[in-house]
Amino acid sequence: MSVARRIIPCLDVRDGRVVKGTQFRDHVDMGDIVELADRYRLEGADELVFYDITASPQGRAVDIDWVRRVARAIDIPFCVAGGISSVEQARAVLHAGADKISINTPATQRPELISELAEAFGVQCVVVGIDSLRDPDGQWRIRQFTGNPDATRALETTTLDWVARVQELGAGEIVLNCMGSDGVRAGYDLEQLSAVRAVCHVPLVASGGAGAIDHFVDVFRESDVDAALAASVFHSGQVPIPTLKDSLAEAGVEVRRPHLEGEHSA
Amino acid sequence: MVQVALVDSGGTNIGSVADAVERLGGTARLTADPAEILRADRVILPGVGAAGAAMARLNELDLIAVLRDVRVPMLGVCVGSQLLFEHSEEDGGVDLLGYLPGRVTRLPGDEHIRIPHMGWNTLELLADDPILAGISTGERGYFVHSYAAPVTGTTLAACEHGTRFAAVVRGRTAETAHIWGCQFHPEKSAAVGSRLLANFLSPAISEGVTA
Numbered sequence: 320m321s322v323a324r325r326i327i328p329c330l331d332v333r334d335g336r337v338v339k340g341t342q343f344r345d346h347v348d349m350g351d352i353v354e355l356a357d358r359y360r361l362e363g364a365d366e367l368v369f370y371d372i373t374a375s376p377q378g379r380a381v382d383i384d385w386v387r388r389v390a391r392a393i394d395i396p397f398c399v400a401g402g403i404s405s406v407e408q409a410r411a412v413l414h415a416g417a418d419k420i421s422i423n424t425p426a427t428q429r430p431e432l433i434s435e436l437a438e439a440f441g442v443q444c445v446v447v448g449i450d451s452l453r454d455p456d457g458q459w460r461i462r463q464f465t466g467n468p469d470a471t472r473a474l475e476t477t478t479l480d481w482v483a484r485v486q487e488l489g490a491g492e493i494v495l496n497c498m499g500s501d502g503v504r505a506g507y508d509l510e511q512l513s514a515v516r517a518v519c520h521v522p523l524v525a526s527g528g529a530g531a532i533d534h535f536v537d538v539f540r541e542s543d544v545d546a547a548l549a550a551s552v553f554h555s556g557q558v559p560i561p562t563l564k565d566s567l568a569e570a571g572v573e574v575r576r577p578h579l580e581g582e583h584s585a
Numbered sequence: 586m587v588q589v590a591l592v593d594s595g596g597t598n599i600g601s602v603a604d605a606v607e608r609l610g611g612t613a614r615l616t617a618d619p620a621e622i623l624r625a626d627r628v629i630l631p632g633v634g635a636a637g638a639a640m641a642r643l644n645e646l647d648l649i650a651v652l653r654d655v656r657v658p659m660l661g662v663c664v665g666s667q668l669l670f671e672h673s674e675e676d677g678g679v680d681l682l683g684y685l686p687g688r689v690t691r692l693p694g695d696e697h698i699r700i701p702h703m704g705w706n707t708l709e710l711l712a713d714d715p716i717l718a719g720i721s722t723g724e725r726g727y728f729v730h731s732y733a734a735p736v737t738g739t740t741l742a743a744c745e746h747g748t749r750f751a752a753v754v755r756g757r758t759a760e761t762a763h764i765w766g767c768q769f770h771p772e773k774s775a776a777v778g779s780r781l782l783a784n785f786l787s788p789a790i791s792e793g794v795t796a
Binding site for chain 2: 395414415418545546
């Protein structure tokens with residue numbers, strides 16, 4: 320037995336409500352953040368990521384009142400992403416009860432922020448999110464300001480170089496969002512994830528492309544990632560987490576299955 | 586209602602531990618006040634971050650002697666559990682509280698063993714103890730750490746990540762039998778964690794502990 324591969328639903332949050340975006344716009348209200356968080360906890364999610372979609376594009380910090388509400392209600396770890404660009408903002412979110420904070424665009428603007436956060440809170444709290452896309456020359460390169468399609472910028476830095484750099488600076492975990500497969504539901508980008516895995520020594524979370532149970536089996540078996548993140552397949556109920564975990568276990572992937580241990584009733 | 590003093594060692598998971606205690610019907614107060622710590626029914630030594638910073642903060646607040654005077658059940662969580670040992674090699678080497686024998690060392694990582702050890706890993710129960718009542722070998726706790734204490738005579742449950750290490754510990758001497766430590770995060774470990782914390786808050790935990 321060893322550490323279980325993690326399944327992580329990602330919830331987009333706007334003004335303390337969970338929303339679902341289509342093409343980054345026209346957000347539909349999905350419900351109360353605590354109710355949805357609790358639903359995923361009961362289904363056996365190993366961790367949750369809350370992405371504050373209002374925060375980053377508007378240049379303001381996360382409103383932490385909902386972080387407190389989530390922390391009071393749920394007993395599994397959760398990470399808050401979006402709008403964190405300073406040690407003080409991170410401290411407020413962590414003290415409100417989040418276990419980790421994830422930074423993306425602010426790290427590309429000021430990489431030292433990663434070291435400052437690792438120094439202040441320990442590397443285990445510091446997740447670096449990377450938005451990555453293959454360019455016409457065949458290289459994967461990072462993007463910034465991806466929360467708003469009109470503002471998204473391509474950078475010169477290759478994804479593999481950035482993965483190495485953020486680890487040196489103190490990233491305790493990396494979430495690789497493969498933009499080419501994101502939203503397409505045709506499976507995770509196994510080629511890119513495997514290439515990043517080869518240079519990533521901290522836990523690696525796959526993001527972008529999950530559309531079916533087989534995609535999760537493939538990403539754990541082929542790309543050896545530590546966790547897989549997804550949103551729409553969980554929100555829609557298309558992939559129920561207990562069924563997903565049973566299938567993963569049958570495929571030989573080690574997972575935590577609280578639904579078999581009666582944990583969910585607690 | 587069980588009153589828990591959460592010792593303010595500067596960690597960031599303190600709010601979560603308080604939330605977990607409150608979900609179980611206790612009250613939890615974050616404090617560095619010696620009188621309040623010594624008046625509580627239970628003492629929890631939380632802490633995320635580094636052993637060096639946590640020890641520096643306990644020193645600065647003059648709490649090391651206070652902790653030695655605690656006679657009620659005390660629980661160290663994560664780094665708080667490591668602090669119970671003699672020495673850690675973290676931060677270039679730091680002396681710890683020394684309640685339990687042993688040295689905390691860095692987990693050995695390799696191509697497939699990623700550090701930090703982050704996620705749900707299985708417990709292997711090594712001894713019967715009231716803090717583990719209702720918890721079985723093979724159940725999982727949520728771990729987040731890069732350093733760990735060795736498996737010794739004080740280990741109640743072990744875990745493995747690159748090497749075997751102590752997941753749940755308890756003092757073996759008359760002076761330390763009221764002290765437990767938990768390397769995983771019970772406040773974030775769903776039903777397994779609630780069970781451990783409920784056991785810690787229950788009257789049964791005090792049996793054999795001279796308060």
